[in-house]
Amino acid sequence: MTATGRSLNEIDTTPLTGRLGLETRPLIGGEVTVSAVIASDPTGAGPALLIGTGNIDFDARCAAALGVPLLVATGPESTLADLAVAEAERHGAVVVTLTDPADESALDSAAEELTAAVAEPVMSPALFEHWLLGQARQKRTHIVLPEGEDDRILTAAHQLLAQDVCELTILGDVDEIQSRAADLGLDLSAAHLVNHLTDPDAEVFAAEFAELRKAKGVTLDQARETMRDISYYGTMMIHTGRADGMVSGAAHTTAHTIKPSLQIIKTAPGVSFVSSIFLMVLQGKLWAFGDCAVMPNPTARELGEIAVVSARTAAQFGIDPRVAVLSYSTGSSGSGVDVDRAVEAVAAARELDPSVAVDGPLQFDAAVDAGVAKKKMPESAVAGRANVLVFPDLEAGNIAYKAVQRTADALAVGPVLQGLKKPVNDLSRGATVRDIVNTVAITAIQAGAK
Structure with a gap:
């Protein structure tokens, strides 16, 4: 049973959609019995009144995540409307109620509230993360992840690549990365996997680093040894234009991440x-x-x-x-x-x-x-x-x-x-996969900023 105990066809929202100039589409596929509908444009397919699933808990979470209002269509004789509204608000959803679609004043009020609410989406963690990934995707940047031995990095890379958020290079032993990805069921086929210890670019980076630090007395042999460090190697990728930004720190200290940036990229x-x-x-x-x-x-x-x-x-x-x-x-x-x-x-x-x-x-x-x-x-x-x-x-x-x-x-x-001139971001050593995904998205946005 829905919160109203009736199906959407029995609570006709056509007068409301007509007032707002909206079509009606399901939030998820199929004909469903509903307790609520959501007004929004989350799919980019044009404004619509999205039919909910009939589960107030799920529909309210969707509304809060999308930053859009939840329309609880109760009908004039509903006894559970207050409970439905309270449950929706508990999840952070902005609720608009429609008690009687035949009542002109109720329609006017609901239409006015929905129009105002849709015009200014309500911020939420889920909405921000959705926005963050979308913005990063538009920038089309290339981010290097130096810590390819960490399962969290590999899992985050899988998620980022699956959503086409950015181009990725992962540093580490290529065979070990591929083997571990297979064990974890991850698809890293779209990533550039680079062993910085055997990569021919290491010699180019060493020569460039020795030139950058010659005033500090750094020799070419010392520079070659320095390039064995993943943070320095990743930072040189940015300096030479092979990547746009770097995210590190899941297995290293903040100082280990920032020091190469100060020496190479500078402020x-x-x-x-x-x-x-x-x-x-x-x-x-x-x-x-x-x-x-x-x-x-x-x-x-x-x-x-x-x-x-x-x-x-x-x-x-x-x-x-x-x-x-x-x-x-x-x-x-x-x-x-x-x-x-x-x-x-x-x-x-x-x-x-x-x-x-x-x-x-x-x-x-x-x-x-x-x-x-x-x-x-x-x-x-x-x-x-x-x-x-x-x-x-x-x-x-x-x-x-x-x-x-x-x-x-x-x-x-x-x-x-x-x-910094180019973005490098540090992870906590206790970072979750979610933290890593968000930090890569942030770095991509910074790298793409004009």
């Missing part, structure tokens, strides 16, 4: 150092937290640069950046050296890039809650609306992103390294 023009953001995806929200992974104790000037670079990075991922420099004080409500540092950081950010919307010092609640901002900093264009949150140091940032991730059921994507 982008106008950027002094490498920093990071985490993309924090909550139901209805997409925030960027910086820096939570690289800079331990930034100066005021460095905080200002982190604010500017974080805004630019966030913009690559669909965020219209409004940057808050966080503190224990909002405006002039507190005092102390840390507050002064936040004030100086805002001034430095505005000097570095006057186009960036940045303000501070702001407490977290004043940064993201419009009601609090109205009381504490009513004249600010950022307060209450901030979506790029710059923490005063690594300790505060790391604690904050983990607290939000664990207590708010947030998807934390990152760290996204920023400031």
